[in-house]
Amino acid sequence: MKLTILGGGGFRVPLVYGALLTDRGEGRVTDVVLHDLDAGRLQAVARVLAEQAAGVPGAPAVTATTDLDEALRGAGFVFSAIRVGGLEGRADDERVALAEGVLGQETVGAGGIAYGLRTVPVAVDIARRVARLAPDAWLINFTNPAGLVTEAMSRHLGDRVIGICDSPVGLGRRIARVLGADPDEAWIDYVGLNHLGWVRGLRVAGRDELPRLLADPGLLGSFEEGKLFGVDWLRSLGAIPNEYLHYYYFNRETVRAYQRAEKTRGAFLAGQQARFYEEMRDPGAAALAAWDRTRAEREATYMAENRETAGAGDRDADDLSGGYEKVALALMRAIARDERATLILNVRNGATLAALDADAVIEVPCLVDANGAHPMAAAPLPDHAAGLVTAVKAVEREVLAAAESGSRATAVKAFALHPLVDSVNVARRLVEGYREVHPGLAYLR
Incomplete structure (x- = not known):
């Protein structure tokens, strides 16, 4: 079976490949195709994967390409982990928001909206290509903001796109x-x-x-x-x-901590990963060891500002091992082998939550089998949670509408309606600020 990984030059790809190396069952992934726009990053990750596979009998074969259509043809599963604008774009998302005194995190608040506005058009193009070139494939989405991007893709792939998250x-x-x-x-x-x-x-x-x-x-x-x-x-x-x-x-405290930080999370990761990819330009460098060292530092500093604000201290050792790759492997196994599994996934709501319509993508336990992921019944949310969920879902819908129409006014509405953006005037300045730093948002007029 062929697995195509979009964003194949991404830093976390070796986690997915490492999980595949543990699978010895019938119907397992035998071929992995890495796709990325950056050939140098592809080569670096391929080196790490080659060292992972050394001495492992029957390790999945790995190929790399910058041709998206070539990567998609014949795929049984497509794993999407793209980052439109790269980590430099994430750093810009954070910087513009923090300058306005609002949160710039990549999936929450203003930063998440900016990331969604430039990612949704690319994700929709991918979904259309998958529907045309690999109509029987299942698309597993890890691209953030994961719920929003999964919903955008579901409009073209229906229930054959499933979002995953390790949180x-x-x-x-x-x-x-x-x-x-x-x-x-x-x-x-x-x-x-x-x-x-x-x-x-x-x-x-x-x-x-x-x-x-x-x-x-x-x-x-x-x-x-x-x-x-x-x-x-x-x-x-x-x-x-x-x-x-x-x-x-704890929004006020978190924004203050992010503003005081020497570097935003995006800027830290951009510098850290740039050093890793630069090290991989040396053909004699130990690729897997360099990757392991960089990953350990990345995981240890996750949400550091939040933990500092709360006085929570360092992360526990058990929380440093990731986990989304295990969810992805379990999901693929359940579908490919019709092995029933229960996993928390991002899927279309159906009738699960009465507060949302059937097409809204939610995150709930699902029963997974050869026919995909089926959300399980859930008790109604308490009012405080239902209010927050419906408000944020309304924002996601405005992001999707802005991405489809190219309307700057709709983009302003998306920012202004978010619970963590406290002024329409701030929303207007955010849209202008993001258009200045992100060429990919020039479509908003």
């Missing part, structure tokens, strides 16, 4: 571990949008163990989210929010 998985596993449960045996009642969801229950052998966690301040404050949000706030919510909700619940 809900990591959250569920942390809760299970602190409760002394096997994460693989726990049922996680998680619901919301990508980077905007809550764990409302964690069932082990049919028993909901979350009330026990909420009732024990020592346990509740012992893991990442307890340290990040604080015991009192989690007990008030009666749920454990996705870590990205820290940007909403």
